[in-house]
Amino acid sequence: MTDTSHPQPSEMTGVLAWIERSGNRLPDPVFIFLYCIAGVVAISVIAALAGVSALHPTQVDAAGNALVVSAESLLSAANVQKLLVEMPATFAGFHPLGYVLVVMLGAGVAERSGLFASAMSSAVSRAPSLLLTPAVAFIGMVGNLAADAAYVVLIPLAGVIFAAAGRHPIAGIAAAFAGVSGGFSANILPGQLDALLFGITEAAAETILPTWDANIAGNAYFIIAMTFVFLPVIWYVTDKIIEPHLAPIIPGEAESSTAGIIKGPDTSLTQGEIQGLKRAGMACLGIVALWVFLCVGPGTPLINEDANPEARLNPLYQSLVAGFFILFLAAGWAYGSASGSINNHRDVVRMMSESMSDLSYYLVLAF
Template identity: 65%
Template sequence: MAEAQAGSGTQSGILGWIERSGNKLPDPVFLFFWLIAILVVVSIAASLAGLSAAHPTEVDADTGAATVITAQSLLSAENIARLWVEMPQTFTHFHPLGYVLVVMLGAGVAERAGLFGTAMRAGVRNAPIYLLTPIVAFVGMMGNLAADAAYVVLIPLAGIIFHAAGRHPVAGIAAAFAGVSGGFSANLLPGQLDALLFGITEASVETVFGDFTANIAGNWYFIAAMTFVFLPVIWFVTDKMIEPRLGPWNPSMAGKAVSPEQQGEVADGDRALSSAESKGLRWAGLAVLFVVGLWLFFTLGPGTPLIDETASAEARLTPFYQSLVAGFFLLFLLAGWAYGKAAGTIEDHRGLVKMMAGAMEDLAYYLVLAFAAAHFVAMFAWSNLGLILAVNGADFLGNSGLPAWALLTAIILVSALLNIFVGSASAKWALLAPVLVPMLMLLGISPEMATAAYRVGDGATNIITPLMVYFPLILIFCQRWQKDFGLGSLAATMLPYSVGLLLAGLAMTIGWVVLDLPLGPGAEVFMEVPTTVDPTGPASAE
């Protein structure tokens, strides 16, 4: 790691400027605290200036005139009292917090028991040479369900497997990195990221329009399609651009000899699964089938507890959508437990509880970040600036005559650019969502579509910014096979992937909007413009 950091300081040009500029930014936690301080100053100035907006659909019951929303100073007596009195509530009611904690309780067991690592190894070890690249890329995108495990297990393993197949190990690392990080949102199943982002989306809607329930499966069809759109891009770039550029792999070249440690890794990466591991995967598969069957029973069985028979046709499946967070918790938990018991990595219930506690320990930093982000989102709502900006921004964009696909294209490009400087997906969405989501809703674009557009831009530039938390680690993986491989080499290797994924994501988004395809169960691109606004925000409404 020290070698990567030392090398990174000598970069020049655009890459060096990006790195130096990004390094000057504070930690995302303090970035939110600084933004809160700026927000306080802006709210005071906006309040003194009488900044306001007339809501386009709300009218005053007495006068019949349009409802006027005015900016509120965050240093008013009411808001100061709200800050200190409601601080525990502001933190604990931050929607992403509960979603992520619940899902990670299960996912932490699956990761620590070894299910994710074994499943990824099983998915790539016997791949035919000509299908090695797409299989590595596909497993990488699916491996996002395992969060950090995909970075530390699959990416170095891909280099080992490519070497064992006589191909350049760095090409394998690049393909896996592109799948895991460039295709960060692409997957056949919703997972932890969906819970995290839609929690922020839900909070952003509620700051303006009051009560709203996010659908964690609201991007399911979109991210599944993204998987198959990104797969040929990664395959083409790896086999036709990156591997020819790297040249034939020759371990005997000066400075590139394979060490005894690497030889051991090759043998381990290419070894067959043990009988215990195979048995664990079978048991985990049965556990997954059990959970899926259980949810089908709850949805379609007697009493239909996950279907509200009394609601309108559009709202009947609301309990089902709300149950998906718990569903993924149970799926990961039981699959991880079944694997661990069969493979011998979990001895008894005490080991299971210890793994769940370890998953919570890993979220310590996220809890600190969530505390800062929760207060930024809440105070943004108290100031009314989000609503005012959304209304005025919607008026401006509506009068511009830009079609929906052009607006969403702009969001994708802004997200991709911002991602170069702020690596955290949740931190960026917590910054953008309070303005973008309500603004697009006032233009008739759904929160699910806004979230989907953000995800396209967020993943594309993950793989070219040195500020991405795993970027130095990927560099170390490459240097184990090619000692003269520097930061610029990694950025240059990954740039074609970034451009290709961004262009493919843009084309897919535009086509999705033009064809008006459903984004997920019960989630559409467009929606009716909301006719009600809760100017007090969710906190005071309680």
């Protein structure tokens, strides 16, 4: 009798095995933060007992000398009282929390209406076979605007698109995963991650310079440059290292466990979805035009004409969080109304509510 059982994969050895075992032993990130907090508390007690002090980098005392800051125990009576009394205010005042919640209200509608999925599907499926790898990697990096939707949608979709083009689906999955995960901070536009970092950076900087203001586009040059550094690296590794070691497949014979025989990429979107993408694009242009009008129109609400030249654009920068919320909300609603995923305003409210449920772990982590 022929043995039809599948061979068991061999155990990973060497450095990779050690990394895997070490990673599996790590506690939940929430408890990692708790352990770090306990360590900081212990260090503060030791530093206070040892009389450690330092000179403040910007503040001076009455004599004009640099202000001496002495280490203070976090377990002192005053600090324990402050912790317990101001705990709700401390949590509610966490800078990044409001930014992330606001952006995700709009992004949740765009994601759950199907806009992100259709946009990524359309972008990848239109790419020629030769340019599939850079297209998938680029869409993966830009897809971090959609948060976790890129993981759920683009990675399996890339495997299907590669197979339909006669290339190995594993190569597509690898390229997509590298773009989405490895290039998560790279993009051509600020996104939800920038909203999070914006709040953390501003809160940290204000401890030294209270008048300092950050803006959500502060990392723009860096993340744009990262995009075009990562892109050729992912392209080369996928096409020259990964794919040559994979067995070739025959176009049309690839099969999906959920969709059966893989269809060509030109049949992926329905007429309603195509119409939805057009409406979403028009909505995006409308929101961009509105923001331009608020900058150059009567009264210039987003430009502070009375401020110093370097501070005149601060209202514009600080409005970008609200701008992304409105942009995602308008585009998602426009797409959903055309594709049929949104029938009335109740669907929009439901999607916004569901997007907040996705942030439950983030709320625990932020606390």
